[in-house]
Amino acid sequence: MNNFYKNLNKNSLALAPMAGVADSAFRQMCKKFGADVLYSEMASVTALFYAPEKTLELVEFAKIERPYVVQLFGCDPEHFAQATRIITEKVKPDGIDINFGCPVPKVRKQGAGAVLMADLKKSKEIIKATIDNTDLPVSIKTRTKSGEVEILDFLKHIENLDIKALMIHGRTLNQGFAGEIDTAVIKKARNYFGGFIFANGGINSVADAEKVRRETEADGLALARGALGRPWLFEEIKNNQEKIIDKNFIAEVALEHARLVNKLKGTQGIVELRKHLCAYVGGLPGAKELRREFVRVETVKEIRKIFNL
DSSP: OOGGGGGGOTTEEEEOTTTTTTOOHHHHHHHHHSSSSEEEEHHHHHHHHHHHHHHHHHHHOOGGOOEEEEEEEEEEHHHHHHHHHIIIIIOOOOEEEEEOOOHHHHTTTTTTTHHTTTTTHHHHHHHHHTTTTOOSSSSEEEEEEEEEEHHHHHHHTTTTTTOOOEEEEEBBBTTTSOOOOOHHHHHHHGGGGOOOEEEEEEOOSHHHHHHHHHHHOOEEEOOOGTTTTTTHHHHHHHHTSSOOHHHHHHHHHHHHHHHHHHHHHHHHHHHHHHHHHHHHHHTTTHHHHHHHHHHTTSSSHHHHHHEEE
């Protein structure tokens, strides 16, 4: 097994898995600005089990994205076993991650994501099924608490399984994406887990990164929504200095992103890019009007025109 986590530097930065956001184009933009590890969008093990073609398209990646990890979600150990074999053989990423952290209602309804974390028996079966069906390093992403199960109890329950990395979102399932993150419990996780630990949640600035790093003593940080519309946040954190950002800089980065997504996905990609474009211009003068225009774009030419380039 080539466990790339062993070669990661302390203070490495990851792009956390984000459904509908972390596609190949965005991952490549984050890589350009210094992301060390890239995670895929969430891939359904049930979809991979029954009709894998579309999901395999979803998790395609470019060589430049390595080390690249495919994240799986679901609630059936048999589906995880089959999906793991398919991803290992056909996609050939650098690792496979299991989602125990997503709080989104449609994922919860399936008994997957953060809800699955509360079912200790099934969680263990799923992790074991994944590890048994790949030679890739297996990692997990969790919350600090789901139902009555707290992260430290969860880690105790799975301590005999060969998990190489752990990404902890520092909020409970009930908190969703709001509120303070619990840095103290992430720090305590080191007593129960010997692999690489990423702290995740609430990292939107250089100051946030420094605080989370200091208080958790985690091996690395994982950025999620803080990097949406700001892929240069990785570079800022690495340099411990905020960049001087103006409209021209934002326009150039957004256009590079648009050209890449157009090359990979065509018009459909530009439609999907609209949320990124709206995020890019957040905080700029006239942002409201710019967003009104960006939610209708279908071509790179239209984007360039809106930016007056």
